[in-house]
Structures are given as structure tokens and as C-alpha cells.
Amino acid sequence: EAGVVQSPRYKIIEKKQPVAFWCNPISGHNTLYWYLQNLGQGPELLIRYENEEAVDDSQLPKDRFSAERLKGVDSTLKIQPAELGDSAVYLCASSRGTVNTGELFFGEGSRLTVL
């Protein structure tokens, strides 16, 4: 079974530029998450999807961040414009959507550096 696939693995951009990350979850996983992880910190939830619906986006900075999950499979996370403080690892995860299992499968992450 293929795992969660993310791209790009690494991205270096200048501030004020746009950037987009892509995620392909494990086949059959209805729930998809985008987390942000800063160095020395745990993952922080940005947005959670149940199929196509964003059911929790309360932590997503909507002035510059946007996300979509068309057709309930792949997802993209966009930042426009990027700021220096956005440098972090953006992790995508998926789960079967079964309540109380807590087993999230993470991708390898997209490491963003904003100069």
C-alpha cells in the first residue's frame, strides 16, 4: 500500500512569493489533514477535511493560506504571499476516518524556506 505522498519535498522562495504544496493521501482514507511543524515543536493542525468538506479550518490563517480538496482525494495547500515566519515543514496526513483510532499516516512533509 502506497503511503501519503507530498510534493515538493523542499521549496525555497523569497518573501511575498506564492507557494503551493500537494498531497495525495492513502487510497480510501476519507480524512485528510494539513499540519505545520516548526523546528522543535509538535505538529499544529491547519485544516482537516472529511472527504471534500473542510470540517476544521479554525487554525488556518485565511488571509494568506488557502486549501482545497477537490473530489475528496488529492489536496493542495497554498500560501500567498509567503512571509519569513512561514518557514516550516508542512505535513499532510490521512486517516481512515474511524472515530477514536487516532492513527494518522503522515507524508514526509514539504520543507519551506522563505528568504
Add this chain to the structure above:
Amino acid sequence: RKEVEQDPGPFNVPEGATVAFNCTYSNSASQSFFWYRQDCRKEPKLLMSVYSSGNEDGRFTAQLNRASQYISLLIRDSKLSDSATYLCGLETGGYQKVTFGTGTKLQVIP
């Protein structure tokens, strides 16, 4: 108060030692608890779930104390390969929203 708190460490322990980490949580409605392992520059992976009765998997034992609102992870006979960051995670309300702590870094030294 943060929803999930962990001592960031690092915990430097010799091979063969027993080490324990705690993780405290603030929301008494939290229902499910987990320990994830994250190797340096890698993604987190589920290590084990934490059940009310406690659970054990080889050298690893996890326990839940609802009264004091903390979970623990005990590692016996530490191996060099146990060196990693251990993230505490919890799920509240059965909504598949998993909140993580900052992680505790473990370094097992020869």
C-alpha cells in the same frame, strides 16, 4: 495553558536504561491518547495507543491517568535505535482531530 504539554528534554540516557516521559493535557473531555515517534527530519509515526487499562508492546508501556490528566510512556532496556522525539497526541470529542504536544527528545548514548 496549552492543551497538551510535554517536557522537551533532551533526555540523555545510557543504553539499557529505563526512561519515562509524561504528557499532561488540559481538556478533561479528551477521549483518546497516543504516542507517536518522530525520527530526525522524518514524519511522525504512531508508536502506540494509550488505553485506560494501560498497554504494553515489548519494551514500551503506556499508561493513562485520567484523574491527574496525564499519560506516560515507559521504555525499558533502551536501545540506540530508540533515539527519537516522542510526541504525545490526543483526540477530543471523537472528531478525528488529533492535537500534539511539542515532543520529548530522547538520546540513547552508548
